Amino acid sequence: MYISYNWLNDFIKLPKSYSPEKLAEDLTLHTVEVEGIFDLSKKYDSVLVGEVLEVKKHPQADKLNLALVNIGQKEPLKIVCGASNLEAKQKVAVATIGSKLPNGLEILEAKIRGEISQGMICAEDELGLGSDHQGIMVLDNKAKPGMSLAKHLSLDDVVIEIDNKSLSNRPDLWGHYGIARELGVILDTDLLPYDKLLNISNNKNRQEISEKAGDNKGISVKIEDENLCPYYSAVKIKNIKIGESPDWIKQRLLAAGLNPINNIVDITNYVMLELGQPLHAFDASLINDIVIKPLKQADKFLALDNKEYELSKGDLVISSNKKTLAIAGVIGGKDSGIKEDTQEIILESANFDAVYVRKTSQRLGLRTEASSRFEKSLDPVLCNLARQRAINLILEQNSEALVEGGVISSGNNKLEEINIELSLAWLKKAIGQEVEDEYIKTVLSRLGFIVETKEDKDSLKLQVPSWRATKDVSLAEDILEEISRIYGYNKIVKDLPFTKISVPVFSDNYSVEKELKDSLAKDAGFSEVHSHVFVNSRQLNKLGISHSHYLSVKNPFSEHLSLLRQSLAPNILEAIKINQARYAVIKLFELGSVYLSFSGKFHTDNRQEKYLPHQEKRLILALASLQSDFELLSELKGSLENLILRLFGFNPEIIYEKVEISSSWAEPSLSANVIIENKSLGSINKLKEEVAKNLGIKKSVVLLEINFSAFWELLNLMPAKKYKALPKFPGLVRDLAFVLDNSVAYKEVKKELENFHEYIRSVELFDVYQGDKLGSDKKSLGFHLVYRHAERTLTAQEVDEIQSSLIKHLEDLYQAKIRNF
Amino acid sequence: MKNKLEQLRQEALKQLEDLKESKSLKNQKEIWRALEIKYLGRKGQLSQILRQIKDLSTSEKKEVGAFANKVKTEIAEAFSEFENKFLSSKAGQSQVDMSLPGKRSSLGHLHPITLMQRELEELFKSLGFSILEGPELESDYYNFQALNIPEHHPARDMQDTFYVNWEDQEDENKLVLRTHTSPVQVRAMQEFGAPLKAIVPGKVFRNEALDASHEHTFYQLEGIMIDKNISISNMIAVMKELLKGIFKEEVEIRIRPGFFPFVEPGIEIDMKCRLCQGQGCPVCKQSGWLEVFPGGMIHPNVLEAGGIDSKKYSGFAFGLGLTRLAMMKHGIADIRLFNSGDLRFLEQF
Incomplete structure (x- = not known):
């Protein structure tokens, strides 16, 4: 989200010495993460106001003109220009030599058809100020030649970019007013009450507006499901003339990253950026009875963005005369949108259920300014403030405009009060240091809490402000966060905890794993690889493995990640292939999990009735070279036997037992189960030559894959070593x-x-x-x-x-x- | 007997002298070897004579014995001198090039993540932390709900999730590839109760496309500490101490609020960017700070999900990106290398 520094000044008095950098730092350290600071005045670095002194035809080109432009310096500039609307005495935007435009264009001195050009006269789109490329941008005649364009356009603002992720729990911070409130707390400065803002308008066209439930003069509002839409209000305004917004609105919208559209839509956006409450304006001509309801059946919907969306049964829509006007909380419709000839509008200010808005916008793949606010659980109290602010602005700019019949609303825009009992002693203990009671109370009051000191003086009764009460704040721990972040984590004195000592627990295989990896790498010369846990059907087909019983990923972004591995073999073979051209002998191992489609030992939840799929750790050793089968197999077996010797401290009998049915990719005569103490740990196999060929592997490969859990269980079963008397007689x-x-x-x-x-x-x-x-x-x-x-x-x-x-x-x-x- | 010995001495030395004249090296070698056996071998002439010494009188034994030894040494030295001078490849050039490297056995390499993980495990072990594991394929319940992230909570956006098909599609039992190691927090609380000090290193998954700075599979290390009276001040002190342990020196940090639903309050510890010394560079996105260490006081809902009385106990949790730390430590710019299996990469560690 983009925040305009100037806009904040509407609500709090920022000290003159308070730089945008300091503001960014304060917000980052106390509230939300600032990702960047952009000084708009530097956006058009060397673009100046110019006065066209003279226009002549270019001697060599019909469509080009030669202009003489005064930019406040002794010598006017000579500029070649192709625009047809260029005339003498105009004030224009001149990009001088060396300037860089927002579209990346760099202005250099050039000769165009034999005539020197010392700059460029810009069109709107070249400056990123609009889409007009019909001709050059003609400035207000009062513009002073030589003044920087940014200054002339009052682009003396600084934009602060806030990381949206750090706002996901703060619905109140999705507008400038909320950010100003935070700064007021951080700087201990008063915040202008919002209702005061509503009253200070010097608007001559003020009208008394009443609010009524149900219907009135041609429009009615009905909510079918108040769980999905707790509150909806609409107001009709007549005698509207659609046109451009005044510059100050346009500038603020642009600073906050929105394009100006027209004087009505701009006001709805302006209020949203100010207060965080999305509004919507409909063309009133098609609307009388407004019904907010879940769709009875799937439907197509042409939205304001000119795209058609497939709505499902159950999607919440705003409708009138059985026609869908908008997807509630997400986007309005093309047909009911504001048009150039719109004369009557209906302004919507409503509250929608966060989960519902989120689900719908996710399913449609449509993230809008409105949906990303509604899904954070907005304060319904905002509806009235935002609506009143928008009406004020509309009436202010349309002197003929008239509110017809007052506000029609349905549902409830009051929130249940949340009260928190806070023990100050607990709070200080939880922070771990002394903080003054008065400080705590001031911070909470500035944040909007109603603070009441209880008789015992140790505890406070706090009423949570509505803008924090939707989901954000409800526990004493939430207050702990408010106090400690405003106080500043960096100011909290660090204090290492005292604890009782106890013998730590290590996962069963912790030490075995370490020893095993060391042995394989340092004794046997195998290198450890990590491979992805995903396999895919094409890969398995090449190995002749059927994947019908494999667990599959529901939403893979690539087909390569569609299945979960049941053996480490397929991916380690890929690793062999990657390395084969550069190494004569390749020795790799991996220790990793496989995921099987039967129940394992972990519960899925607290009810402890169901189990997660069985997951076991496997160890695979892969050896590839051009040696004979005998040499490869005996080296691989030797590596295993040495490993066992190292881990067990002796060599238990290892039996390589011929398998009845070998893996599809293994040479049947060169496959064996590895058995120790009557337990099968896994198998050793040679990759079939034709499979190797299919995979593009040009070496002979032998693989040993064992169940690591079974391995260490066996190790655990080994009795402690017993001393045997030394033989008395020689052998x-x-x-x-x-x-x-x-x-x-x-x-x-x-x-x-x-x-x-x-x-x-x-x-x-x-x-x-x-x-x-x-x-x-x-x-x-x-x-x-x-x-x-x-x-x-x-x-x-x-x-x-x-x-x-x-x-x-x-x-x-x-x-x-x-x-x- | 002394005569016999003397005769033998002369004969042997003479024959060696004659051998010097021989032209063929190959022949020379064979003859030399035959002579050596003839005179010095176990059944050679010298041995035969020496064996007779035992039949002599004591005084004779002493005298002849000493002489015999002298003869034996002289002959042996002559043979060995001859060998060195004439038989070793070329006389005078037989020295070894001492600048040559030695013969090495080929060692394998441990994965850089394993090495990083071990380093941290050692650090935490020394502070008395347990080291635990948990399933990579998790339930929606443990990965999200038990961590105070209900379905449709916007925080789920922070972690693109791989969902896995399984016979049981009920909400809580939906399967996910864990998006963080945090589910083990709750599993550990359920198994061990409080007080608890543990870390959980492991693989985690995010459903996003691969590029040089994004992997869908990477490693984290989770830590929790739960006890009576654990405060924010304790958390910050421990986390700072850990950073000192990891980077082996005091590091300049800043602490700011961070939002994670399973902690309240949540913090982010940023470290002054070591590449640009805080001046701003592409790695730290021009901010001069690197996000290295998120954490927070464990949310009471999470403690309760783990069966721990949140009125009696408090605690903190933190996470470290093992993969990121390894990248920082070794200057690895492309995260894809970790899972590439490329030996040219692995052999560097």
Whole structure:
């Protein structure tokens, strides 16, 4: 919102030394955030008033003239000009060399068809003062050559831009009067009462206006639903002549960012900018019975902005003779709008329900000056003030104008009184420092509260002013804010709190997460990525994943964000693709949530009946390079095993179990579930080559995705470590390597070895070999076996005997062939 | 035996001398190795002789032993000298280029957000704050209503929201991707009650288009402190102390009112722009100040939603933009890099 510095001076006396910068700072520190300050006098920096001394035809061009223009300097300027309305003795706006116009045009000295031009004579639109480009702008004859245009137009104002977001809880600040009230409090200065403003008008055309309910002389007002429209008033004014507004109104509208339209619409806007209450003016010719009602059926509506809107059943409209005149609180209709030949108008001043206005304007995608005020819950008391102010201004400017029949209204424009009991002791304790009672009372009175000191002197009874009572202020805490912001947060003495010490709680996985990330990055060389939680159907299709059971976003602004991920794989594959051209080996990990379409552990609300969808944290490791499947898989498994060793402190048995049905994108023979302590934690998979091709990935990719919660739960289940007595007798180590069919799984063989004899205490794989020497369907596995007896030293002979029968057993079982080193 | 040793010594040195004349380096190496084994190896000639020492008388043992050691050392030195001089690549040039860098193992990198988050977590841990988490996919109730933001409240405009389809479409149960970490305030109050000191770092979402300064997914860190007699003065002191902890020095701040429905009163702490020293630049929108730290006294409605008696307890809440802090700290101008997965970016941290 734009606030004019001069306008504020109508309501409070700002000290002469009070600069716009200081005002902006004060508002920011005590009330609302100021986003910018614009000095209008600097808008037309080097544009001066000029007097045309002489106009001649350009010798080389029919349509151009040569003008000699006096700008108050010794030598007049020579200017080439194409405007047909240029005449000698005119006063014009001259953009001199070096000036920059609001439309971005920079004026340079130029030669036009051989003639020097030392500036430009401007048209209205070039100066951003209107849309007229018919010819140059001709100024008032009293204008003084050489004077700056801004000064001549009285553009000696400064505009202060306020961040609308910081106003969303303050319906009272959507007009200059409200801002002036705040400044009055901050500066401890009196504010002109608004009803006084209504009376000081030196208008000769003053008329007594009565207010009646129901109908009168041809117009009637009926509200069908007082919840949606608590109050509506209309007044008919005759003998109107539509024309331009006087300059002072136009200037203020422009300063506040609105374009002048005509003398009636401008006044409705002027009052809105002053008081915050939107008004609307209809052409009265089509209107007699005004009904405010929800629409019975959907309809089309041509609005003032020349756009057609689709209204829905239930939308609140202003109608007459069954014709929709306006969307209540949002926008008026084209047909019932003020036209050049309008002679009778109906002025609307009403209050509409905030939620309703907001819903309608959101659905129509139509944000207007009116709707953005109504949706903040406006004070209904404003309706009368605003209406009276507008009538005064209209009558003042139309000496013939006549109010016909007084104000017709319906509904209630009184608010229920809100009273707050405020303990001063509580207030000071809540601020954390001493503030004087008198100060508190003064601030509250200036803000408009009716302050009554209770007998005990410690508490105040406060009546909230109507402009703060719609939603904004109702609790003692709200008063706490009023006092502390006006007092100034920067003045509050800082005081660190005393608290009882207690052992903090950490989310279950807090420390595990830290250790895990460190291990993956610092030990295993994986880099951490963050990817979006969104996936889309095209992406999933390429992976062969059906998304029928995926949670979807209701209102994504892009199709890319339409689904919520159920695996970290799709997006980490994107990351592989992004990096593949620059890195031979890519190692990435991500820890993030997936969102599944069944109920999880979090309640949706206090009733604790329903649950949010299940959300679990997953960890994914991705490894991409041109290495062989065997190398990739063993590196990835190794990274996992090292991670587990680091987190668990020992290596629990990890089983890679072949999956029955693998993921659609995974190579079935190269997919396995990862199982620890009979718990499946996730799976390890190689990306199918054809899928990689579809995705545009040119490397081999293996992925390991595990359920992080299951992982740390398992970690939590691990019993505290128990000390085991050191072996009293030495063990004997024997190495054993043999060639097997590829189809025989390592974990089978290992189990055979471990269970073969009680003296075999540990079995450890130390070598895997596949190669031409063995034949393509063979592999060799090498193990260290440790033989030990708890109560005596085993002899070499004993061990050799067990080992030979073990070899025999394996030969029989797997047709294994012992390899010699 | 001494003779034998002496003979062996001469023979070995002679053979080494002869080897110097040999032209082929490859050959030289092989012969040298064979000689070394022949004389100095475990089953070499010297060892064989030395093994016999144990059969000598004590006095002889001492004398022969000392001599044998001398011979052994001499031969070993000769062999090693020969190796250094003639066998290492090229004599005289065998030194290592000490200016070469070492051999590194390739480390991975932690995400800059993780690093920023850890830094703050350490700070808050040291002040006795708990570290909590909550669901990213939230209900409308916890994300808005419990935080004093009813449906159709204009404050909802401040946060463009991703709504998510779910079987249950009732108002309170409508699903949203949380627009802030604040819903965890209420969940934490319900779980732990008062007094409470906690932070909640996490991912939040806003439904808006991506550009260099806007991301629909970013990180926040929420903090709350609830106890008896917590005042505005306490809040400002703690927030200021935290800023000192984050920026490792006193920072110049200003405090102004800010509107957030879940606090009353609400404040914004601005920090003097470090880029322009408060002179005004594009980063601070010419104001000289950067909005870094919103907060406020927790609204009594929010305390009540969390099951805490607002007559007995008060508290404050604040939020920090983790992503923004990381951008400020490292001078990252494009917010999209964080979720890009681009290793050229990630490897810098």
